[in-house]
Amino acid sequence: MADLPPKKGDPEWEEWAEDILDSTEFDTDLGKRISKDALRIAEGELSKAEFHERYSDEMKAEFGVDERPTEPAPETDTAMPRVPGDRNQTRRNVLKAMGGAAAAVGLAGCVGASADDGSETGGNPEPDTQLGMAIDTERCIACLQCSEACKEENNTDIGVHWPYVFRYEDEHAGENREDFLTRHCQHCSEPSCTYVCPTQARYRRTEDGLVLTDYDTCVGCKYCQVACPYGVNYLGKDEPNEVVGNEFDGDRVGRDGRTVGGNPPKGVMGKCTFCVHRQDSDDEELQGTTACEQACPVDAIHFGDMKDRDSDPREHLREKEASNQYKLLDEVGNEPNIVYIGKRPSKDAEPVQGPVSYEQLNMRDGNYDYVGAPEDAAAESEEGDAA
Ligand code: SF4
Ligand code: SF4
Numbered sequence: 475m476a477d478l479p480p481k482k483g484d485p486e487w488e489e490w491a492e493d494i495l496d497s498t499e500f501d502t503d504l505g506k507r508i509s510k511d512a513l514r515i516a517e518g519e520l521s522k523a524e525f526h527e528r529y530s531d532e533m534k535a536e537f538g539v540d541e542r543p544t545e546p547a548p549e550t551d552t553a554m555p556r557v558p559g560d561r562n563q564t565r566r567n568v569l570k571a572m573g574g575a576a577a578a579v580g581l582a583g584c585v586g587a588s589a590d591d592g593s594e595t596g597g598n599p600e601p602d603t604q605l606g607m608a609i610d611t612e613r614c615i616a617c618l619q620c621s622e623a624c625k626e627e628n629n630t631d632i633g634v635h636w637p638y639v640f641r642y643e644d645e646h647a648g649e650n651r652e653d654f655l656t657r658h659c660q661h662c663s664e665p666s667c668t669y670v671c672p673t674q675a676r677y678r679r680t681e682d683g684l685v686l687t688d689y690d691t692c693v694g695c696k697y698c699q700v701a702c703p704y705g706v707n708y709l710g711k712d713e714p715n716e717v718v719g720n721e722f723d724g725d726r727v728g729r730d731g732r733t734v735g736g737n738p739p740k741g742v743m744g745k746c747t748f749c750v751h752r753q754d755s756d757d758e759e760l761q762g763t764t765a766c767e768q769a770c771p772v773d774a775i776h777f778g779d780m781k782d783r784d785s786d787p788r789e790h791l792r793e794k795e796a797s798n799q800y801k802l803l804d805e806v807g808n809e810p811n812i813v814y815i816g817k818r819p820s821k822d823a824e825p826v827q828g829p830v831s832y833e834q835l836n837m838r839d840g841n842y843d844y845v846g847a848p849e850d851a852a853a854e855s856e857e858g859d860a861a
Pocket of ligand 1: 658
């Protein structure tokens with residue numbers, strides 16, 4: 475089963491990672507090694523302290539700073555259901571010119587609004603609220619309305635899909651079915667993307683567990699893209715970007731003072747924000763909603779606090795408790811915060827077009843074909859496991 479991103483142990487992983495990292499001016503070899511080891515943390519093979527020490531000197535030499543967290547994250551709360559461009563050059567020069575210690579102070583200043591919340595310095599303190607989703611693939615009709623609504627809301631480039639709807643045919647174990655799976659950033663509780671970010675532009679927000687990118691401090695090294703097993707990161711493209719909707723009209727500055735909303739500028743990394751500008755809005759009607767959830771005509775997307783048993787996603791998971799429930803690539807260990815309802819795609823699933831194509835909606839298809847389940851996960855799915 476296809477395709478991207480390859481798993482870290484796969485022979486294609488090296489080439490895939492090099493293709494991404496070679497397009498930046500930063501050290502490709504360092505990016506590969508640190509990303510692989512970040513995934514080893516998620517798998518429980520390496521401690522965060524060892525990881526930090528191993529790369530500290532190299533990261534400082536390459537970026538002039540090393541803002542990666544040093545402390546281990548506290549135990550995860552079990553309330554959660556168990557289931558490139560000129561900008562790069564400028565930023566690099568600024569970092570180098572500032573020098574190691576001075577740069578560290580400068581960047582700490584940039585992120586100072588949230589400096590005492592632990593999100594930059596103390597690992598990933600466990601938030602009281604964990605925003606997430608239940609996505610009901612049994613209801614999804616692959617109309618692509620979620621993807622289109624996101625694009626209009628966040629003004630992302632035309633080939634970029636923060637929610638990407640995989641449409642696939644699965645001929646496995648004597649069964650032939652056509653099915654759909656919508657993949658967002660999973661806003662992981664153990665986000666390997668944050669472990670490799672030299673500036674902690676990529677961080678997990680303490681109060682609600684959102685994993686965000688601070689557009690003011692991202693240097694566009696793409697290390698987070700390679701360290702993410704889900705293939706959900708897209709670097710902001712050349713301007714003018716090709717957009718479907720109007721200019722982003724939400725507030726780009728989040729409640730922690732960091733610039734996190736809407737589409738990223740050129741050369742800066744972006745991904746689904748769970749519509750952070752809505753969560754941080756003064757408008758109570760917007761809080762607790764995302765554009766994709768509201769656009770879905772069959773109510774397949776349920777967004778809310780995964781730690782609140784009365785939240786919409788938790789209620790929906792209870793309603794569908796007789797159905798199979800699973801988390802995507804759960805075996806990787808990133809602790810994703812999206813729970814899927816329905817049959818897990820098998821290793822034999824193959825991408826198909828339709829029923830609606832991205833082109834029909836004036837959107838180009840994304841770069842990624844599919845995130846496949848490993849054989850053992852597919853087997854579990856057949857047995858009707860509930861996460
Ligand atoms: S899905 Fe990828 S980008 Fe999103 S939080 Fe997890 S590791 Fe980070
Ligand atoms: S958020 Fe920006 S600076 Fe941090 S790892 Fe990703 S591309 Fe590099």
